[in-house]
Amino acid sequence: MEQSGHDHSYKLLFSHPEMIADLIRGYVREPWVERVDLSTLERVSGSYVTDDLRERQGDMIWRLRWADDERWVYVYLLLEFQTTSEPFMALRVLTYLSLLYEDLRRRNELTANGLLPPVLPVVLYRGSRRWSASANVASLIESVPGGLEVYRPHLRYLLLDERRYSNQKMGKAKNLVAALFALENSRDPSDVESVLDKLIEWLQTPDQTELRRNFTVWIKRVLLPTRVSEVHFKSLDDLHEVRSMLSERVEEWTKSWExxxxxxxxxxxxxxxxxxxxxxxxxxxxxxxxxxxxxxxxxxxxxxxxxxxxxxxxxxxxxxxxxxxxxxxxxxxxx
Incomplete structure (x- = not known):
């Protein structure tokens, strides 16, 4: 995976439970989501050491509880910053989840029935080309006749390809991930202004200061430099300041944007x-x-x-x- 300012900024944003909660709430269209308690989200270490002492680094792991009992559900989030899809991503996910499960077994973090907890693997992709890789590791294994195919592993990941949401309209309901996707897919300064108004409204409380700052950092270091050339944004320290500068220089920026x-x-x-x-x-x-x-x-x-x-x-x-x-x-x- 490419390590860049974009990579780091995204990891900062998704280090907040509010972002993970909105990702699950807004983009995981499955019935079990109604049964989990999003207020119990907590970050889990993503670094594992295998038995032969070779380190592997995961991307981001969270866990939350079912609403009606003490069992955990894990969310494994992979932030993918390549410009094209990774054909063997399903194999990478299988490898990382095997390490996660082995670590949970080693620490005896099992369910009351002595079983491993469920995990939702999510690949968040923002490349310019549509993701075309298979989401199931079974499709990466050659099919052969005679019954051997039943031994193929079957594991799927949930793909969130940001470009698929380029025509998505921001609804009235608060969703920080939808705001992030809308900024990524913005076509002109007015699109950014509209999203900024919502972020300023949504991120007002003192306990959201760090998340508000991380959005500001991402906007000025990653989003705006790709839209407007030869302009320095280092002095921008708050979403209000970004919004004001956009308003003051909208005509100049619109031309550069285009x-x-x-x-x-x-x-x-x-x-x-x-x-x-x-x-x-x-x-x-x-x-x-x-x-x-x-x-x-x-x-x-x-x-x-x-x-x-x-x-x-x-x-x-x-x-x-x-x-x-x-x-x-x-x-x-x-x-």
């Missing part, structure tokens, strides 16, 4: 076009080879699977076709 947006769009379009062009070419070449070796019927049977495959999978199939005796052996080798 220029920055056009340039980001141009660069993103070029990058995505090159990547998609390469992948499309690899898929077309593979389909041509399949037709040559196994016939047109095989092409139609496997066309959708090839179209949906990632670049590394296309390469693997292209290498396998050289020695495969049948189309089934090429796509699902029994090795």
């Amino acid at each position: 220029e920055q947006g056009r340039e980001r769009g141009r660069q993103q379009g070029l990058q995505e076009g090159r990547q998609e062009g390469r992948q499309e070419g690899e898929a077309l070449l593979l389909m041509h080879l399949i037709e040559k070796k196994f016939g047109a019927e095989a092409v139609e049977t496997y066309r959708e699977r090839v179209d949906l495959a990632q670049a590394d999978q296309l390469l693997a199939w292209s290498e396998r076709i050289l020695t495969a005796g049948s189309i089934e052996e090429m796509f699902d080798p029994a090795d």
